[in-house]
Amino acid sequence: MSCDAQRPDKRAIAKCIAEISLNISDSLAYELTAILLEGDAVDIEVGDKNSGSALRTLGKLSIDYEIIESTNV
Numbered sequence: 001m002s003c004d005a006q007r008p009d010k011r012a013i014a015k016c017i018a019e020i021s022l023n024i025s026d027s028l029a030y031e032l033t034a035i036l037l038e039g040d041a042v043d044i045e046v047g048d049k050n051s052g053s054a055l056r057t058l059g060k061l062s063i064d065y066e067i068i069e070s071t072n073v
Helices: 010-020 026-037 052-060
Strands: none
Touching: 010 026, 010 052
16 A cells, blocks of 8 residues: 555544454554555555445545455465
């Protein structure tokens, strides 16, 4: 994930990360948001890759994302 918004909403981004990811606490979501907004890409494991509303939210927050299928079964 990466973010190119001019005025990103840190709280909304952190909330979205916490909601769509597996095993990420709110505090870790805020840390990842800070890293993201510094210009570094972050990787998260998504609980349900078909959660369209979460993916639409990422788009509204100007967050670019790439879904990479896990090879672990």
